[in-house]
Structure formats: C-alpha cells, structure tokens
Amino acid sequence: MLEAAPDVGAGTSKANTALLHTGFDAKPGTLESRLVRRGYELLSSYAPQSGIPLERTGALLVAWSPEQRAAFPAIIAKAHANGYTPIRQVEVEELYRREPQLGSGAHGALEVPDEGIVCPFTTPLAFATEAVLGGCELRRNTRVTGVERLNPGFRLQTTTGPLSARFLVNAAGLWSDELDRLAGHDEFTITPRRGELIVFDKLSRPLLKHIVLAVPTETTKGVLVSPTVFGNLILGPTAENVERKDDTSSTAHGLAYLRAEGERVLPELVRHEVTAIYVGLRAATEHSDYQLRIHEREGYVCVGGIRSTGLTASLAIAEHVREGLGRAGLRLEPKEPGPRRPVVMPNIGELSPRPYEQGGRIVCFCERVTLQEIEDALYSTIPPVDLDGLRRRTRVLMGRCQGFYCGARVAALLRGGSG
Amino acid sequence: MTDVLVIGGGPAGLACAIELRRRGISDVVVIDRESRAGGIPRHCAHQGFGVRDLHRMLSGPSYARRYVELARRAGVDVRVEAMVTGWSSAGLPEVTSPEGREHLRAAAIVLATGCRERPRPARLVPGSRPEGVFTTGLLQQLVELQSPAIGTRAVIVGAEHVSFSALLTLAHAGVEVAGMATTLAWHQSVPGAGAVARLRYRVPVWTRTELTEIRGLPRVEEVEVRDLDGGRTRAVPCDTVVFTGDWIPDHELAVLAGLELDPGTRGPRIDAALRTSRKGFFAAGNLLQGAEPADVAALSGRHAAAAVTRWLNEGDPWPTPVRIVCSAPLQWISPNAVDGTGLPPRGHFALRSSAFLRRPTLEIRQDGALLWRGRLRRLVPGRSGHVPATWLARVNLGGGGISVSAGNLH
Numbered sequence: 001m002l003e004a005a006p007d008v009g010a011g012t013s014k015a016n017t018a019l020l021h022t023g024f025d026a027k028p029g030t031l032e033s034r035l036v037r038r039g040y041e042l043l044s045s046y047a048p049q050s051g052i053p054l055e056r057t058g059a060l061l062v063a064w065s066p067e068q069r070a071a072f073p074a075i076i077a078k079a080h081a082n083g084y085t086p087i088r089q090v091e092v093e094e095l096y097r098r099e100p101q102l103g104s105g106a107h108g109a110l111e112v113p114d115e116g117i118v119c120p121f122t123t124p125l126a127f128a129t130e131a132v133l134g135g136c137e138l139r140r141n142t143r144v145t146g147v148e149r150l151n152p153g154f155r156l157q158t159t160t161g162p163l164s165a166r167f168l169v170n171a172a173g174l175w176s177d178e179l180d181r182l183a184g185h186d187e188f189t190i191t192p193r194r195g196e197l198i199v200f201d202k203l204s205r206p207l208l209k210h211i212v213l214a215v216p217t218e219t220t221k222g223v224l225v226s227p228t229v230f231g232n233l234i235l236g237p238t239a240e241n242v243e244r245k246d247d248t249s250s251t252a253h254g255l256a257y258l259r260a261e262g263e264r265v266l267p268e269l270v271r272h273e274v275t276a277i278y279v280g281l282r283a284a285t286e287h288s289d290y291q292l293r294i295h296e297r298e299g300y301v302c303v304g305g306i307r308s309t310g311l312t313a314s315l316a317i318a319e320h321v322r323e324g325l326g327r328a329g330l331r332l333e334p335k336e337p338g339p340r341r342p343v344v345m346p347n348i349g350e351l352s353p354r355p356y357e358q359g360g361r362i363v364c365f366c367e368r369v370t371l372q373e374i375e376d377a378l379y380s381t382i383p384p385v386d387l388d389g390l391r392r393r394t395r396v397l398m399g400r401c402q403g404f405y406c407g408a409r410v411a412a413l414l415r416g417g418s419g
Numbered sequence: 420m421t422d423v424l425v426i427g428g429g430p431a432g433l434a435c436a437i438e439l440r441r442r443g444i445s446d447v448v449v450i451d452r453e454s455r456a457g458g459i460p461r462h463c464a465h466q467g468f469g470v471r472d473l474h475r476m477l478s479g480p481s482y483a484r485r486y487v488e489l490a491r492r493a494g495v496d497v498r499v500e501a502m503v504t505g506w507s508s509a510g511l512p513e514v515t516s517p518e519g520r521e522h523l524r525a526a527a528i529v530l531a532t533g534c535r536e537r538p539r540p541a542r543l544v545p546g547s548r549p550e551g552v553f554t555t556g557l558l559q560q561l562v563e564l565q566s567p568a569i570g571t572r573a574v575i576v577g578a579e580h581v582s583f584s585a586l587l588t589l590a591h592a593g594v595e596v597a598g599m600a601t602t603l604a605w606h607q608s609v610p611g612a613g614a615v616a617r618l619r620y621r622v623p624v625w626t627r628t629e630l631t632e633i634r635g636l637p638r639v640e641e642v643e644v645r646d647l648d649g650g651r652t653r654a655v656p657c658d659t660v661v662f663t664g665d666w667i668p669d670h671e672l673a674v675l676a677g678l679e680l681d682p683g684t685r686g687p688r689i690d691a692a693l694r695t696s697r698k699g700f701f702a703a704g705n706l707l708q709g710a711e712p713a714d715v716a717a718l719s720g721r722h723a724a725a726a727v728t729r730w731l732n733e734g735d736p737w738p739t740p741v742r743i744v745c746s747a748p749l750q751w752i753s754p755n756a757v758d759g760t761g762l763p764p765r766g767h768f769a770l771r772s773s774a775f776l777r778r779p780t781l782e783i784r785q786d787g788a789l790l791w792r793g794r795l796r797r798l799v800p801g802r803s804g805h806v807p808a809t810w811l812a813r814v815n816l817g818g819g820g821i822s823v824s825a826g827n828l829h
Contacts, residue, residue, distance in 0.1 A: 199540075203674055250545040252631065259543075273667070276540045278548070359519035362502045365452055368515070387550075400671075402538035403553070405453075408560030411568055 001128070001136050002158060004143040004175070007389045008382060009124030011173050013311065014392060015248070015280030017197065017226060017237060020044070020054060020116035021312040025216060028081035030289040031320075036309045037083060039316035043118065046315060049342040050126045052119050053229035053349020059115035059211035060090065060099065062106050064264070068215040069107040075215075076110065087112050101207045103264050115211055119229045120311055121392035122345040127314070129381045130343045134335065138382065144172075147182040152299060154183075167299040167330055169321060174245040174283050176291070176304035183300055188291045190305065192245050192281040195237030196254040198262070201400050204233045204272035212265060221308070223261040225269065230367075230395060231350040233269060235262045237280065248279040275400045282307050292317065294324030301325060343381075346373060348395050363413070364406050366399020374413055390414055422446040423727055424512060424525035426503050426672060429458020430713045431704020432531035433486040433495070434472065435720035435727070440493040442728045447495050448525070450514065452502035456490075457483025458533060460713045462559040465587055471714040472721070482713065505675050527727050530673055530687065530695075530702045531720060534709035536581070537665040539633070546633035549640075551659045555585040558661050562592045570658035574642050575599040575622075576630050577663035578606035579801040581710075583616065585663045590620055597657050600628040600644055605775060607801045633660060664801060666709025676700060683744075683751025683771075684708040690740040690758040691811070692726035693719065698737040701727055708753045711769070711803060722764035741785070741814060743821040748774040752806065752823055760811050769803035770795075772825070779825040783810055786819045798825075 005011060020043065023036035047054040063069035072089060079087040090109040096102060132138050139160055146157035153166045172179045177190045205227060214222025220239040228234055238254040255277065262270045283305055285291055290313075291305035301321050306313070322332065334340070347354060356362055360370035377384060377393040384390040387410065391397050396410050403410070422444050425432045428451030436449045455461060460468055463479030470476060477485065490497050501516035511522040536554040551570050553561065561569050573594050575582050578601035589596050599606070599622060606613045606624050616622045625644065631652060632643040638658055645652045668686035678687040679696035686707040687695040695702050703723040704716035711719075729735045740756035750771040754763045770781075776798040783791040783806075791810035798804045806823075814821065 203671065246636070248636075249547045249632075249634070252545045255543055255545055273537070274540050274543060277543070277545075356504060356515045357520060359515055359517065361500055361517050362452060362504075362515055365502060368502075368504055400541075401535050401554075402540060404535045404538060404556040407553070407557040408564050408566055411561070411566055412564050415567075 001131060001138045002142045002144060002156075002163075003138065003140045004172075006141055006385045007392075008128040008138070008140070009121065009392070010388065012280050012283060013124045014120055015197075015278050016120060016195070016308055016311060017224065017234065018117055018120040018228060018311065019211065019226065020056070020118040021309050022084050022112060022114045023082050023309070023312075024079035024084040024087055024112050024115075025075065025221070026082055026309070027288060028078060031292055032290045032307075032309060032313070033082050035290065035313040035316040035320060038319070039313035042315035042319070043123070043312060046342070047118060047123070051345040051347050052122045052126055053347065053351060054116060054118045055227070055229055055349070055351050056114060056116040057210050057227055059112040059213050060095065061110040061112065061213040061215060062095070062102070062265070063108055063215055064105060066107055071215050072108070072110055079112075086114060099208060099210060099212070101266055101268050102212070103267050117211070117227060117229050118311060119349055122348060123311060123314065125382065125393065126343055126345050129345070132381050133343060140385070144179055144182065147179070147184070149184060149298065154300070167301075167325055167328065169301045169303065169325075171303045173306070174281055176283065176302065177285070180302050180304060183302075185293075185295075185302065187293065187302075188285040188287055188305055190245070190283050190285055191241050192247070193284040194240045194242045194247065194254075195280045195282060196250045196258060197234050197236030197278055197280070198255065198258050198274055199228070199276040199278070200233045200235065200269060201273040201275050202231045204269055205231050207266060207268055208233055223258060223265070225262065225266050229349040229351065230398065232275060235269065241284070242281070245281065248281060250277050250279050273400060276398070276402070290317075292320065294321070294328070296324065296328040299325070299328045299330070346376060346394075348393075363409060364394075364396040364399065366401050366405075367395040369394050369396045374410070378414070384414070387411060387414060421448045421523060421525040422731060423448070423527045423529060424523055425449045425529040425531055426512070427451065427458070427531035427533055427704070427706070428453070428456030428487075428497055428499070429531060429533050429704060430460065430472075430482075430486055430717035431533070431706075431720035432458075432529065433490045433497075433720070434717035435529050435531060435703050435724050436495040437490050437493045438721045438724035439727060440495055442724060444728060444731060448523070449490065449495055449497045450501045450503060451497065451499050454500050456487050456497050456499055458713070459556065462556065462563055463584065464559070464591075465584060468713055472717040473714070479713070486717070503672060505672075526699070526731055528700050529720075529723055529727060530700065530706055531704045532669045532672055532706045534666045534668045534705040536662060537667050539660075539662050541667075542662065542665065544630055544633060547636050549633065549635045549638050551639035552633065553659070553661050555581050555588070555661060555663045558585060559588055562588055569594060570639070571595060572597055572657045573659035573661055574630070574655055574657045575661050575663055577601060577665060578603070578608065578613075578624050578626075579664040580608045582663040583608050583612050585661045586616060586620060586622060589661070594659065596620065596622045597655050598623045598625050600625045600630055602627065602629050602647060603775070603800060607799050630660075666705070668706045668709055670706065673702065673706065678702075681751065681755040684753055684755065688742065688756055689754050690738065690756040691754045691761045691763040691808075692758065693723040693754070693764070694726055694737065694758070699730070708751060708769070708771070715765070719764040741816060741818065741821055743823060745770075746822060746824045748772050748776070749823055749825055757811060757814050757816075757821065759816065762808050762811070767808055768806040770798065770806050770823070771800070771803055772798040773800055775799060776825060781806065781823060781825055783821060783823050785814060785821045790814065790821065
C-alpha cells in the first residue's frame with residue numbers, strides 16, 4: 001500500500017461531512033447507488049466491532065420555500081427507486097417540535113431516519129491498521145511517478161524506489177485520474193471541488209438532534225448542519241471548483257456564505273464560538289457516477305471519482321474490487337482458519353465512554369484526551385508522524401483552545417520528550 | 420464533605436482559598452487540571468506581577484510559585500492533574516485524576532477557571548491551515564520548552580498589553596517580528612508601548628490593519644493584510660503568526676452548571692459579592708471577564724471569599740439581583756448585577772468599551788431615573804475603566820434593570 005502523504009486518510013477522507021449515507025438521494029441505477037447502500041450495511045456492522053464512532057442521528061431534509069416542498073414527491077420517489085422506503089414527510093408543526101431551534105420559515109421536511117454520522121478519522125485508520133496487521137506493507141511518503149506494464153503485471157517507479165506487482169489498485173483519490181493515465185488509460189479528469197466546513201464549539205451541540213439537510217439542486221446537495229461524533233456541530237460544505245489539488249484554503253466569501261446559511265437554518269448556531277475551519281476537496285469528475293473500472297485482463301482496478309459518499313461506500317467498494325480482482329485471477333485465502341478478528345480502535349467518539357471517564361492524566365483539556373491515549377497512539381501499528389496525525393488518532397488539539405493550554409506539551413510528547 | 424471546592428488554581432482560585440482559610444473555613448480544596456498550580460503567570464517570564472495584591476514586583480513564574488506556597492502554608496489542599504470535566508446528574512463535580520474518577524461533595528463551589536485567547540478559527544481568518552500559527556499562551560510555552568516549532572519571522576495580531584508581551588517573548592527567542600497588526604486606530608497598551616516597539620525592537624504597529632489571509636503549507640509562508648482605510652492589501656512574508664489577546668472566559672463548566680451568562684462579558688452573571696445565578700456557586704478572576712491583570716484577578720478571588728464565608732456560616736439568602744446592561748460602544752461592566760449595598764471587588768465596577776473614548780460622560784439609570792452621572796478620563800478597548808460604586812444605595816432592588824451608557828462621544 002503506497003501513500004503519497006505522510007499519513008493514511010489525510011486527504012479527502014478526513015475532510016468531509018462525515019455522514020453515513022443511506023443513499024436515498026443517489027442517482028438510481030448507478031454503481032454509486034448500489035455501493036452506498038451496501039456500504040451502509042457493511043460499515044454499520046464493522047464500526048461497532050472496530051471501535052469506530054457511529055451515531056444514527058437521522059436526517060431532516062428541510063424545505064425553505066413552497067418550490068422546495070414541491071420537490072418532495074420526486075425525492076421520495078427517488079429514495080424508493082434506491083430501495084430506501086422509510087423516508088417520510090414531516091409537517092411544519094412536528095418539525096419545530098422536534099427541532100425547536102430551527103430558523104423560522106420552514107415549509108416542512110422529509111425525515112430520513114437511518115442517516116447518521118461516522119468518524120472520518122478512525123474509519124480509514126482501522127482499515128489501514130487491519131491491512132498492516134494482515135501482512136500488508138505500508139509505505140508512506142511514497143508517490144508513484146511511473147507505471148510500466150509488464151505481461152503480466154506492473155512495474156512502478158516511486159519516490160522511494162521501484163516496485164513490481166501482479167495486480168494494481170488505483171485508489172489515489174484526487175490524483176486517481178493522473179495515475180490512471182500513467183497506467184495507460186484516459187477515461188476521466190478530476191476537477192477538485194472545494195468544500196469549506198465550519199466546526200462550532202461543543203456548547204452548541206444541544207441545539208440540534210438530527211442532521212439538517214437542504215433540498216438538493218442540480219449542482220450541489222447544499223449546506224447542511226450536522227452533529228459530529230466528537231460532539232460538535234458542523235456547518236457546510238461550500239461547493240466551488242478549484243484549479244489545484246492541494247488548495248485546501250478556506251476563503252472569506254465561503255465563510256461568509258456559510259455563516260449566512262447558518263444564520264437562516266439555525267440562528268443560535270452562529271452566536272457560538274467557532275472551534276475549527278477545514279476544507280476538503282471532492283474528487284469530482286465529468287461523469288455522474290463513480291469511476292470504478294476493473295480491467296480484468298491487465299489485473300488493474302481504478303477506483304476513481306469517489307465523491308462525498310465514499311466514506312459510507314468504502315467497504316462495499318473494497319468488496320467490489322476484491323470480486324473483480326478474483327475474476328482477474330487473484331486468489332485470496334484467509335491467513336488463519338476461523339473467524340476474522342477485527343482490529344479495535346481506541347474510542348474517540350462521544351456516544352461511548354471515553355478513557356478519561358475512568359480516570360487518568362488529562363493532557364488536552366478541551367477534548368479530554370489522556371496521556372495514556374497519546375502514548376498508545378504514538379506506539380500504535382501506524383503511528384502518527386505529525387500533530388495532525390496525532391489529532392486524528394486522539395482528538396488532541398481539536399478543541400476550542402487550539403493548543404493554548406496543551407499545544408506545547410503535546411508537541412513535545414510527539415517529539416519524544418516527557419512534555 | 421468539603422466546605423469549599425475552588426475549581427482552578429490560578430491567582431484568583433488560590434487567593435480565594437487562602438482568604439477562606441484566613442477567615443476560618445477549615446476544609447478548602449483547590450483543584451487544578453495542570454501539573455502545577457499557579458495559572459497563566461507560570462508562563463509569563465516578564466516582571467510586573469504582584470503589585471496590587473502582594474505589594475511586590477515579581478516575574479510571572481515567581482508570582483505563581485509564591486501563591487502556591489502561600490496556599491500550602493495556609494493549609495489549603497491543592498490538588499493538581501485533577502480536572503472537573505462536568506457535573507453528575509446529582510449536580511456534583513465529576514473529577515478525573517490519575518487516582519481515578521470521583522464525584523466531590525462541597526458546601527460551596529467557587530469557579531475560577533480563567534480565560535484564554537481566542538485562536539485563529541474563532542476569528543474566522545481564512546486561508547491555508549499551516550504550522551506556525553499560535554496564541555501568546557501557546558507561544559510562551561513553546562519558548563519555555565525550547566520547541567523547534569517557533570519560526571524566524573513573525574507577525575503579531577493585536578496590539579493590547581499581551582501583544583507586547585508576545586513581542587518580548589519573540590524577541591528573546593531570537594525571532595524577528597515583521598509587525599503588529601491591529602484593526603483599531605491606536606495600540607491599546609500603556610502610553611509609549613508603541614514607541615518602544617518601534618525604537619527598541621524596530622517593530623512597526625500597523626493600525627487600522629486587518630489580517631485577511633494566511634498562506635503556505637506545511638508552514639506559514641506569508642500573510643495578507645488589508646488597510647481598513649485605503650482598502651489596499653499587501654503580502655507580508657513570515658513563518659509565524661501569533662494571535663494575541665481577544666480574551667474569552669473559559670466558561671464551559673459554568674455553562675454546564677446551568678449558570679446564567681452575561682452577554683457582554685460571556686462570563687457568569689455575578690453580583691457585587693461574586694455570587695452567580697445558582698445557589699452555592701460563586702465565580703472569581705478572569706472567568707468573570709477576559710482579561711484583567713493577574714493581581715486584579717487575585718483580588719477578585721480574595722473578595723469572593725467574604726461572601727462564601729457568610730454563605731457557609733450564616734446561610735445568607737441567595738438574592739435575585741438587579742441586572743446591569745451596557746449600551747454600545749460600551750461592551751460590559753463587571754460585576755453585572757446588583758444585590759444590595761455591598762461593594763464590588765476593589766470598591767469599584769470595571770467598565771470596557773469597544774472604541775477609544777476620551778473623557779466620556781457616563782450615565783447609570785434605573786427605570787429612567789438617573790442613579791449616577793460622571794466622567795472618566797478615557798476608555799481604551801481591552802482595558803478596564805473604573806466606575807465608582809457610590810450609586811449603589813440608590814438602586815431599587817425591586818425595580819427594573821440598570822443601564823449604563825456613554826454620552827458625548829467623539
């Protein structure tokens with residue numbers, strides 16, 4: 001497993017809305033629709049076994065005008081076509097009874113009771129950890145610079161030396177189109193689409209119970225307000241095409257737009273302090289479906305153009321790829337007999353008890369992260385190499401003070417000092 | 420059961436605990452989440468601590484050590500590495516420490532959780548998210564731990580007292596400072612601070628200047644600043660950005676305890692005796708408002724001890740005070756409620772303005788009737804002006820809210 005960045009899951013995987021999608025609003029008949037639905041089932045059972053925080057909050061898709069409400073029957077029909085039937089209409093009175101802090105002027109909502117939220121940090125980390133424990137070699141800071149097709153197999157040039165393989169899976173995210181071309185194909189182009197998100201202080205969390213979605217338009221699913229598994233509320237994302245695949249900068253106009261939307265949807269929200277602002281780049285292509293292609297004869301699989309539903313669909317995508325590689329001749333057998341033992345990630349979500357609730361030396365006060373958790377992360381299977389990596393594994397520095405109290409000590413711990 | 424649990428072992432919490440012991444309260448516990456008590460001054464290497472409360476001039480670390488020593492000598496039980504993370508369903512403080520988890524019982528609780536600087540995200544500064552973006556508090560600790568994270572050329576955001584303290588810290592660490600940017604028309608520190616920065620450290624204070632973007636990855640490469648008058652922007656190369664001041668009370672435990680907050684200070688609403696809206700809960704120090712100097716915070720802690728003692732010994736009724744509200748450009752007044760004729764800490768009210776006001780005329784009214792009118796010499800944003808408490812006797816405790824406004828504004 002080659003990773004160009006210093007860490008796994010450090011690109012779009014970590015910077016998205018972290019929703020667990022039912023796929024009710026996917027385009028019926030697409031591969032995305034099928035894989036999101038299957039991925040939802042797989043991740044829903046994998047997450048609790050693996051210590052990945054997941055909460056089924058339910059979503060309310062709110063109409064803010066009669067025109068938006070008029071779109072409800074089509075959205076319901078689409079959900080049914082996607083095999084999702086629990087969707088139902090909620091009238092104005094019930095809506096405000098269930099979400100009393102919602103801004104005025106709603107014209108009703110659609111309830112999607114199975115939508116949820118999932119941890120975007122431990123999910124990819126659990127997968128990677130399981131792979132490494134299963135014998136997979138992980139090379140970080142390794143970018144593929146050339147692909148030579150052998151017969152059969154591939155010879156890769158990388159920034160850390162050459163490598164040969166019989167089968168090749170391209171899961172290079174924003175760069176999957178470029179790697180696809182290196183592998184001799186040219187089927188799609190990724191235009192990174194920037195999504196800015198604002199994380200609000202944990203004290204805002206009681207304002208909302210559900211994910212509040214907007215009625216989608218042709219181009220975007222709109223701005224949502226959602227709880228996070230860490231106990232915050234997030235507001236976003238924006239949607240803006242950008243030139244560069246590393247341009248994860250927030251913008252003054254994006255933040256102003258989000259705050260205006262927030263003021264309308266949940267007025268009390270914008271009176272709370274902002275804890276963090278982050279930006280993710282969606283791997284958007286000129287096509288309306290995932291660019292998931294299995295080239296059986298070559299033994300090459302391209303997993304490109306995976307958009308905002310990728311976190312939910314991840315395990316189904318893996319299953320799909322494994323079946324494809326099987327057809328291409330890859331034999332996979334369990335290393336040990338008996339049922340697979342899942343990895344268990346340390347819990348960083350609010351729904352289950354956290355280590356500090358048993359006692360310990362709390363280092364990060366805002367997020368209640370103990371010294372033991374930090375040390376465990378530093379000695380884990382895939383240890384962090386920078387503060388961001390440590391943050392994703394423990395929540396350290398993720399809180400409202402942004403390191404005012406513990407930043408220097410945490411940096412020293414990462415460097416190997418006593419702090 | 421503990422008599423008094425003081426949450427927060429900074430100057431306010433320790434001074435309160437010491438005074439409680441002096442007043443004969445037997446079982447006083449101070450709980451602090453850091454590995455050493457003493458609060459923010461622990462990391463402020465410069466001089467100037469202890470003038471108003473201890474009548475001497477100390478460095479921050481000496482001042483912090485001295486308070487811990489005084490508390491120990493006074494028989495205060497100071498527990499470190501212990502954090503109150505919330506309140507149990509029975510309303511008891513839930514404490515996490517290396518010894519485990521416990522619910523403490525106390526007859527009275529003093530919240531002295533202090534304040535912190537608002538970091539970059541809270542100020543909505545757009546751009547990339549690189550390394551090299553700090554608050555003064557973080558910067559001071561990085562310097563103390565000789566961290567390699569400190570860069571070579573910095574921009575300071577803000578020009579209040581603490582911003583100049585960040586300047587000194589950077590200068591001592593050998594970091595060049597490109598400039599200090601403030602959106603206001605003047606710096607907010609003592610007269611002459613700007614001249615010292617310019618002449619002694621060759622650091623310009625860019626007034627009416629806003630930081631509009633941070634650029635660079637993985638480290639800061641430059642910032643964009645905008646001239647608020649001309650509207651022009653320019654890029655300033657630097658690898659470090661320090662966000663200073665813009666203090667906010669650390670009010671999480673106060674909110675979780677259900678205490679009413681004052682919209683101006685964002686700290687708990689308190690009367691002159693530093694009682695909060697909840698029976699048995701007191702508050703002191705910079706949790707009340709961000710931020711006063713450490714010695715002023717300590718004196719507020721000492722002040723709170725009087726009412727805590729009365730509450731324990733005499734079972735004072737918990738009053739429903741009359742609230743005080745400020746109108747713009749006044750930001751807040753502290754204390755922000757009145758319960759009777761008892762004087763506030765240091766005998767006066769502290770008043771803040773969001774604008775520079777020269778010789779403002781203040782009016783304090785209740786139900787339209789004038790309680791007090793008077794003039795202050797000036798008000799500087801981020802620094803407290805003092806309003807006398809002579810009008811307290813005229814307050815109708817059964818009447819409506821009290822308002823404070825500033826007239827003849829220039």
